[in-house]
Amino acid sequence: MKEFWTTIASMMGLWAFCQTILHTIFPQELRFAFLKFFHKIFNSFTSYCYYEITEVDGVNTNELYNAVQLYLSSSAAVSANRLSLNRGLNSSSITFDLSNNDRLVDSYNGVKVVWEHVITQRQTQTFSWRPLPEEKRGFILSSKKKDKTVVLGSYLDFVMKKAKDLRREHQDRLLYTNSHGVSLDSRGHPWESVPFKHPSTFETLAMDPLKKAEIMADLLDFADGESFYQRTGRAWKRGYLLYGPPGTGKSSMIAAMANYLGYDIYDLELTEVNTNSELRKLLMKTSSKSIIVIEDIDCSINLANRNKNGVGNNNYNASPLPGSNRGEDGGNTITLSGLLNFTDGLWSCCGNERIFVFTTNHVEKLDPALLRSGRMDMHIHMSYCSFSALRILFRNYLECEDDQLDGVVLKVLEGVINEAEMTPADISEVLIKNRCDKDKALRELLESLKKRAERNRMKLSERNTNEDKDEELEKWA
Numbered sequence: 001m002k003e004f005w006t007t008i009a010s011m012m013g014l015w016a017f018c019q020t021i022l023h024t025i026f027p028q029e030l031r032f033a034f035l036k037f038f039h040k041i042f043n044s045f046t047s048y049c050y051y052e053i054t055e056v057d058g059v060n061t062n063e064l065y066n067a068v069q070l071y072l073s074s075s076a077a078v079s080a081n082r083l084s085l086n087r088g089l090n091s092s093s094i095t096f097d098l099s100n101n102d103r104l105v106d107s108y109n110g111v112k113v114v115w116e117h118v119i120t121q122r123q124t125q126t127f128s129w130r131p132l133p134e135e136k137r138g139f140i141l142s143s144k145k146k147d148k149t150v151v152l153g154s155y156l157d158f159v160m161k162k163a164k165d166l167r168r169e170h171q172d173r174l175l176y177t178n179s180h181g182v183s184l185d186s187r188g189h190p191w192e193s194v195p196f197k198h199p200s201t202f203e204t205l206a207m208d209p210l211k212k213a214e215i216m217a218d219l220l221d222f223a224d225g226e227s228f229y230q231r232t233g234r235a236w237k238r239g240y241l242l243y244g245p246p247g248t249g250k251s252s253m254i255a256a257m258a259n260y261l262g263y264d265i266y267d268l269e270l271t272e273v274n275t276n277s278e279l280r281k282l283l284m285k286t287s288s289k290s291i292i293v294i295e296d297i298d299c300s301i302n303l304a305n306r307n308k309n310g311v312g313n314n315n316y317n318a319s320p321l322p323g324s325n326r327g328e329d330g331g332n333t334i335t336l337s338g339l340l341n342f343t344d345g346l347w348s349c350c351g352n353e354r355i356f357v358f359t360t361n362h363v364e365k366l367d368p369a370l371l372r373s374g375r376m377d378m379h380i381h382m383s384y385c386s387f388s389a390l391r392i393l394f395r396n397y398l399e400c401e402d403d404q405l406d407g408v409v410l411k412v413l414e415g416v417i418n419e420a421e422m423t424p425a426d427i428s429e430v431l432i433k434n435r436c437d438k439d440k441a442l443r444e445l446l447e448s449l450k451k452r453a454e455r456n457r458m459k460l461s462e463r464n465t466n467e468d469k470d471e472e473l474e475k476w477a
């Protein structure tokens, strides 16, 4: 036994010695050529096949890499000897990764495969037109040559599917932002991410139950619609426009959508993007199963300017963003046409299963080109709180159904709520404050609603009087 270990040790010593010689004596190019040659010889004798799955595939993130990482993180926990443990900032769970150069054996339908995680520093002298990540990460999968058809035919599909399930079940959603423009991080990503833990769900969202059910069904149809989109030749994406006054739940709806489908959110800050091509790059770096959000779209695209210049609806080539110091004639600006291409053009299809959501407080300000079907497939009006929505807020904040509350007060509430035009956000405030005392909550809410209704009535009559006066003046003018 001792002899065996001595032989192993001396072989390892010899290999280390050879490597040192290679490193010190031969220049790098020669070393690579030698290793390549060695690999060629080795490959012609070996009965194994090797597959490389790199993190970045050309310009796009390689989704297979992410899937493998997730898949292995579940099996790694039980079978690997050395794991790299991570707990992201604000994350609720610890995740496992294979350490650098560590291996893991997996089996599938009687086929044995070996995974190895390889991280190498990128050569600094490598020339590239675009900045590349400092590290090159990848998995090397090896299997017997005779099992190649199983590996390529079904094992990798199995890994993808398993990762999809795992992701839906366990993983924290991620919220990405481009708040630093499009500068790349050490891994070459222009998006920064944090775990997304918004507790909003369709259950907690206060809105008309029928409308809610319609949206949920639409989302499910979309998520399960791969074959439909394939068959009909449509890109697998869908656009939602959420509009309504502040505090009616537009952002909460986006969070509920993400939690419902298990998608990540890309919160696109348009004012941080300088050119259409930067916008395209950002789009290329988003992953499938994600919601790409542009909040307050009316503040991000200068539609007023366009209209003032008398530019028609079909010509949207020169609308630079407001608040930027980029002149209209500067050439390199974001334009509405760039944004439309982002959601609708050929580049919008460089990933699959993506939802675009735009929000606005002023739908009337938006260009019809932005609203047409195919871009924004569903227009969702988030309105002031209705009585059916109020019931949901009672359930959320007072933990009771309306039959447990004072029926007389509820009747009055029902009569006044539409006229009061209070947002769910305002009503939530009253309920949170009095959540330990249901009767007080109801009384105070009724008080606020009555005040609002009275104020609206007065405003309306004032407006009517002014309009009458204007008409009278016009008559005499």
Ligand SMILES: Nc1ncnc2c1ncn2[C@@H]1O[C@H](COP(=O)(O)OP(=O)(O)OP(=O)(O)O)[C@@H](O)[C@H]1O
Pocket: 204, 205, 206, 207, 244, 245, 246, 247, 248, 249, 250, 251, 252, 253, 361, 382, 423, 424, 425, 426, 428
């Ligand atoms: N429909 C709703 N259902 C449940 N809670 C709501 C709803 N609308 C608003 N809220 C509550 O009010 C808060 C603010 O809502 P939210 O940010 O979703 O509004 P918004 O429509 O996005 O407003 P803004 O137009 O100002 O962005 C939320 O945190 C949530 O607690």
Ligand SMILES: [Mg+2]
Pocket: 250, 251, 252, 295, 359
């Ligand atoms: Mg919002």
